[in-house]
Amino acid sequence: xDRKNQLMQEALDGELSPEQQQELDxxxxxxxxxxxxxxxxxxxxxxxxxPHERAPQRLALKIMGRIAESVKAQQKxxxxxxxxxxxxxVIDVAMTTVTVATLPLLVxxxxxxxxxxxxxxxxxxxxxxxxxxxxxxxxxxxxxxEEAEAAYDPENxxxxxxxxxxxxxxxxLLVKQVMGLEDDDETDDDSTE
Amino acid sequence: MSDPTxxxxxxxxxxxxxxxxxEIVYAFQDAVYNLCYRMxxxxxxxxxxxxxxxxxxxxxxxxxxxxxxxxxxxxSIASNHCIDRIRKRRMTYVSIDEPIxxxxxxxxxxxxxxxxxxxxxxxxxIQELLDHLQDDxxxxxxxxYWYDYSYAEIAEMLDTTESAIKxxxxxxxxxxxxxxxxxxxxxxxxxxxxxx
Numbered sequence: 233x234d235r236k237n238q239l240m241q242e243a244l245d246g247e248l249s250p251e252q253q254q255e256l257d258x259x260x261x262x263x264x265x266x267x268x269x270x271x272x273x274x275x276x277x278x279x280x281x282x283p284h285e286r287a288p289q290r291l292a293l294k295i296m297g298r299i300a301e302s303v304k305a306q307q308k309x310x311x312x313x314x315x316x317x318x319x320x321x322v323i324d325v326a327m328t329t330v331t332v333a334t335l336p337l338l339v340x341x342x343x344x345x346x347x348x349x350x351x352x353x354x355x356x357x358x359x360x361x362x363x364x365x366x367x368x369x370x371x372x373x374x375x376x377x378e379e380a381e382a383a384y385d386p387e388n389x390x391x392x393x394x395x396x397x398x399x400x401x402x403x404x405l406l407v408k409q410v411m412g413l414e415d416d417d418e419t420d421d422d423s424t425e
Numbered sequence: 426m427s428d429p430t431x432x433x434x435x436x437x438x439x440x441x442x443x444x445x446x447x448e449i450v451y452a453f454q455d456a457v458y459n460l461c462y463r464m465x466x467x468x469x470x471x472x473x474x475x476x477x478x479x480x481x482x483x484x485x486x487x488x489x490x491x492x493x494x495x496x497x498x499x500x501s502i503a504s505n506h507c508i509d510r511i512r513k514r515r516m517t518y519v520s521i522d523e524p525i526x527x528x529x530x531x532x533x534x535x536x537x538x539x540x541x542x543x544x545x546x547x548x549x550x551i552q553e554l555l556d557h558l559q560d561d562x563x564x565x566x567x568x569x570y571w572y573d574y575s576y577a578e579i580a581e582m583l584d585t586t587e588s589a590i591k592x593x594x595x596x597x598x599x600x601x602x603x604x605x606x607x608x609x610x611x612x613x614x615x616x617x618x619x620x621x
Contacts, residue, residue: 233592241595271602278605279570282551283544287458288472292450295479299443302480 240269244276311386318389322396326380329399330373337369337407365410372402431495439486450479453496456572457503463567464507464560466552474510478503500572501582504564508583511560554601562597565590 233241239256242248248256260266341362348358380395431452437445457478461471482489482499489498555563564583568574576594580587 233595237595241591241598244598268602271606272598275598275602275605278551279566279601282570283548284455284571285459285462285471285548287454287475288468291454291458291472291475292447294472295450295454295476296443296447298476298480299446299483302484303443 236265240272243269244272315386318386322380322389322392325393326377326396329396332400334369334403337365337403340407341365361410365407368406368410369403372406373399376402428494432491435486435489435491435495438483446483449495449499453499454479456496457499459571460500460503460567461507463552463555463571464504464563465510466556470510474507475503478506481506497574497578497582500568500574504568504582505584508560508564554604557604558597558600561585562593562600565593566597566601569594 236259239248239252239259242252243256260269344358344362348355376395376399380392383395384392431449434445434448438449454475458471458475461474461478462468465471465474478499481502485502489495555566558566561583565579568579568582569576574582576587576590580590583590
C-alpha cells in the first residue's frame with residue numbers, strides 16, 4: 233500500500249496524527265486525489281451507519297433444539313459404545329458358559345457310546361438318547377440366551393447375567409431327567425436314613 | 426452485561442448446563458445472525474449458518490481460550506463458517522429467490538413500519554454492494570464496520586496478518602466506492618449515495 237493510500241486509510245479510521253493530517257491535506261490538493269478520498273468518505277459514512285439485522289424470532293430456540301439433539305445423539309453414541317463393550321463381555325461369558333455346560337455332556341455321551349459298543353443290542357437306544365440329549369441341550373441354550381437377551385436392561389444388566397449363569401445347572405438338571413439319574417443330595421439323604 | 430457473567434455462563438455450559446449456553450445464545454444471536462446475513466445475503470442461509478456457528482461453539486467449548494473475548498471467538502467461528510459456505514456455494518450454486526422475511530418482530534419500542542421498510546431497503550442496497558466483494562474481503566469489511574473490531578482482532582479471527590487485513594480492507598473500500606460512483610452515474614438508478 234503506497235503512502236497516499238495508507239494515509240487515506242488511517243484518516244478513515246480516525247488514526248491520523250496532526251502531522252499526518254497535514255501530509256494528507258497536501259496530497260488531497262490534487263483534484264483526482266480529492267475526488268478519490270471523497271468517494272471513500274461517502275462509502276465510509278454509508279457503512280458506519282449501516283443497519284444491524286436482528287435475528288429472526290425463535291432462532292435461539294432452534295439453536296438450543298439442535299444442541300439438545302446433538303447432545304442426545306452423542307449420549308446415544310456413547311451408550312452404544314458402552315453397550316458394545318458389555319455385549320462383548322456377555323458373549324465371552326456365554327461362550328464360556330456353553331463350553332462348561334456342554335463339556336460334561338460330551339464326556340457323558342462318549343461314555344454312553346463306549347458302553348454301547350460292548351452291548352450292541354442297546355446301541356440303537358443309546359444313540360437315540362444321545363441325539364435327543366444334544367437337541368435338548370441346544371434348544372435349552374438357545375431359549376435361555378433369548379431370555380437373557382430379552383431381559384437385558386442397560387441400567388440393570390445383572391438379570392441377563394443371572395439367566396446366563398443358570399445355563400449349566402439347567403443343563404445338568406436336564407441330563408439327570410433324561411438319563412433318569414437321581415439327585416446326589418437325595419441319594420445322600422436316603423443313604424443316611 | 427459483564428464479561429464475568431459470560432465467563433460464568435461459559436464455565437457452566439462446559440459443565441453441561443444447557444440453560445447457561447442458552448443465555449449465551451440470547452446474548453449474541455443478533456450479532457452472529459447479522460454477520461451471517463451480511464456475509465451470505467440470504468436470510469434462510471444466514472439463519473442456518475448462525476445455528477451451525479453456535480452448535481460448533483457448543484461442541485468446542487473445551488477449546489475456548491478464556492483469555493479471549495467469547496463474542497470474538499463465536500464471531501470468528503461464524504465468519505469462517507460463512508467463508509466456507511460461500512466457497513462451497515461457488516461450486517454448486519443454485520439461484521434461489523430470496524424469501525421475504527417471515528416476521529419483522531415489532532415490539533412496542535421497535536421502529537414504525539415505514540422506518541422498518543426504509544431500513545430494509547437501505548440494508549438490501551448495502552448488501553448488494555457487499556455482494557461484489559470476495560468472501561475474505563467481505564468478512565473484513567463486515568467485522569470492521571458492523572462490529573468495530575481492530576485490524577489485529579480481525580486478523581486473528583480470520584487467521585491472517587494485520588497487514589493483509591489492512592490491504593484487504595483498503596481494496597474493498599476502493600471497490601465499493603467505485604461501485605457507488607458507477608451506480609450513481611447510471612440513468613434511472615437510485616442514487617446509492619443517498620444511503621449515507
